[in-house]
Amino acid sequence: MSTPLPRDPIDDARRNWERHGWGDVAAPMAAITAIMRTQQILLARIEEVLKPHGLTFARYELLALLSFARGGALPMSRASALLQVHPTSVTNAVDRLEQAGLVERTPHPTDGRTTLVGLTGGGRALAERATAALNTEVFARSGFTDDDVDQLIRVLGAFRRRAGDFVDP
Amino acid sequence: MSTPLPRDPIDDARRNWERHGWGDVAAPMAAITAIMRTQQILLARIEEVLKPHGLTFARYELLALLSFARGGALPMSRASALLQVHPTSVTNAVDRLEQAGLVERTPHPTDGRTTLVGLTGGGRALAERATAALNTEVFARSGFTDDDVDQLIRVLGAFRRRAGDFVDP
DNA sequence: GAAATCTACTAGGACGTCCAAGGGCTTGGA
DNA sequence: TCCAAGCCCTTGGACGTCCTAGTAGATTTC
Numbered sequence: 001m002s003t004p005l006p007r008d009p010i011d012d013a014r015r016n017w018e019r020h021g022w023g024d025v026a027a028p029m030a031a032i033t034a035i036m037r038t039q040q041i042l043l044a045r046i047e048e049v050l051k052p053h054g055l056t057f058a059r060y061e062l063l064a065l066l067s068f069a070r071g072g073a074l075p076m077s078r079a080s081a082l083l084q085v086h087p088t089s090v091t092n093a094v095d096r097l098e099q100a101g102l103v104e105r106t107p108h109p110t111d112g113r114t115t116l117v118g119l120t121g122g123g124r125a126l127a128e129r130a131t132a133a134l135n136t137e138v139f140a141r142s143g144f145t146d147d148d149v150d151q152l153i154r155v156l157g158a159f160r161r162r163a164g165d166f167v168d169p
Numbered sequence: 170m171s172t173p174l175p176r177d178p179i180d181d182a183r184r185n186w187e188r189h190g191w192g193d194v195a196a197p198m199a200a201i202t203a204i205m206r207t208q209q210i211l212l213a214r215i216e217e218v219l220k221p222h223g224l225t226f227a228r229y230e231l232l233a234l235l236s237f238a239r240g241g242a243l244p245m246s247r248a249s250a251l252l253q254v255h256p257t258s259v260t261n262a263v264d265r266l267e268q269a270g271l272v273e274r275t276p277h278p279t280d281g282r283t284t285l286v287g288l289t290g291g292g293r294a295l296a297e298r299a300t301a302a303l304n305t306e307v308f309a310r311s312g313f314t315d316d317d318v319d320q321l322i323r324v325l326g327a328f329r330r331r332a333g334d335f336v337d338p
Numbered sequence: 339g340a341a342a343t344c345t346a347c348t349a350g351g352a353c354g355t356c357c358a359a360g361g362g363c364t365t366g367g368a
Numbered sequence: 369t370c371c372a373a374g375c376c377c378t379t380g381g382a383c384g385t386c387c388t389a390g391t392a393g394a395t396t397t398c
Contacts (some may be wrong), residue, residue, distance in 0.1 A: 004333050004334060004335050004336045005250065005251070005334065005337075006336060006337065007337045008329070008330075008334070008335045008337045009251050009252075009253070009335070010326075010329075011326075011337070013233075016237045022300075022304055025304045025308035025309050027318045027319070027322065028308045028309070028311040028313060028318050029303075029308045030318075030322055031311070031313060031317075031321040031322050031325075032211055032308065032311060034322060034326060034329065035204060035207055035211060035321065035325065036208055036211070036212070037325075037329060038208075038325045038329060039204050039207075039208035040253070040355095041328075041329065041332050042201055042204060043205070044356095047356095056383070056384075058384060064182075068181075068182075075346085076347065077345080082174070082178050084178070084206060084209070085384090085385075085386090086385065086386055086387080087346075087347070087348090088347090088349090088385080088386070089384065089385055089386075090347095091347065091348060091349090092383085092384070092385085093384085095348095096383090108346095111345095111346085111393080111394075112392075112394080113345060113347075113392070113393045114345090114346060114347085114393095115346075131191075134198075135194045138201070139194035139197045139201065140193070140197070142197040142200070142201060143328050143331050143332060144324070146196070148200075148324045148327075148328070149196045149197050149199075149200045150196070151320050152200040152203060152204065153196065153199055153200050153203060155313070155320060155321060156200075156204065156206075157177065157179075159207060159210075159312050159313060159317070160177070160179075160203065160206060160207060160210065162312050163210050163312060164173050165173060165206070165210070166173050166174040166175070166176055166177045166178070167175060168174075168176045168177050168180070209385095213386095225354075226354095227353085227354060227355090244376085245376075245377065246376060246377080254354090254355075254356090255355065255356055255357080256377070256378090257356070257357085257377090257379085258355055259377090260377065260378060260379090261353085261354070261355085264378095265353090280363080280364075280375095280376085281362075281363045281364080281376095282362070282363045282364070282375060282376045282377075283375090283376065284376080284377065
């Protein structure tokens with residue numbers, strides 16, 4: 001990222017909103033814009049750490065998901081649901097990971113429509129190394145205090161539940 | 170979005186982290202993953218509202234930025250810095266907005282390297298309509314409580330400052 | 339049992355984002 | 369003066385995400 005700006009552009013936007021008579025929604029606008037920007041910063045950090053391992057975040061997420069699955073394999077559709085991305089995104093990621101020898105496709109034993117994605121030995125080993133890197137280089141130095149982390153988990157968890165992500169208690 | 174999951178996948182991930190002996194970073198991992206997912210949900214809502222106006226979020230952001238600029242125009246590099254995206258992303262957005270007659274490029278009066286992007290009349294009018302739509306359909310119904318909004322602005326603002334986004338007080 | 343309806347996955351295309359490279363314009367020091 | 373270094377923007381390419389269609393297999397319905 002380039003040189004820091006002399007002022008917070010999101011705060012400027014908020015002031016512009018207020019100046020134009022939209023003061024009633026200026027605060028949520030600022031909060032949502034801040035989420036957008038924070039995601040961008042965090043994604044860049046994560047991709048930076050994963051790059052030496054030859055992974056992108058999308059591919060890492062799939063590897064990590066499979067590494068926790070019983071048998072190290074899942075139907076593509078299940079991966080799509082759990083990762084909460086479009087099925088074609090999973091097809092894309094699996095194509096590239098398979099190319100790299102990290103996962104392999106297997107026909108489902110009883111349902112001819114379904115394809116299982118499973119980790120190879122190399123895929124499992126790489127998932128371990130990549131997770132270790134993320135843990136020490138990103139999550140352990142997140143830039144959030146413990147209180148921040150608690151608040152984020154609470155606030156965003158409630159938001160996601162209301163948005164229909166999950167129905168758990 | 171598809172059917173809600175019976176359980177929170179981020180909470181599952183957190184438990185998996187703890188189970189594998191990474192409990193010390195499980196909470197920040199969960200917070201960061203929640204930010205990623207929340208951004209995805211919010212972006213989808215925003216694009217949904219903008220679609221009838223023929224805009225994407227990236228293009229809308231540029232229109233909104235220009236609508237607040239004195240003279241309704243900025244150097245491309247300035248837009249890149251304020252929007253905090255790569256210069257090529259601005260080139261891309263300007264290409265398409267110019268195609269649609271919403272902005273126009275003008276050579277800088279004194280610096281031959283610089284190109285100014287300015288709103289057309291239609292661009293300014295569309296920015297107004299799109300902002301009104303976002304205000305009523307997204308920001309006014311954000312799904313965050315007032316307290317949530319305050320906490321997010323505070324926590325994410327501090328994070329962004331520490332990340333080097335800006336140097337303001 | 340056959341037809342209609344679902345479900346799972348894949349191909350092709352539109353967008354946005356970034357990086358690397360290249361060409362034009364300015365600036366500042368020799 | 370002039371030229372090397374830096375800045376500004378664009379092109380081309382890699383990725384990820386989504387959408388729309390299309391195919392094949394599974395279920396439901398009559």
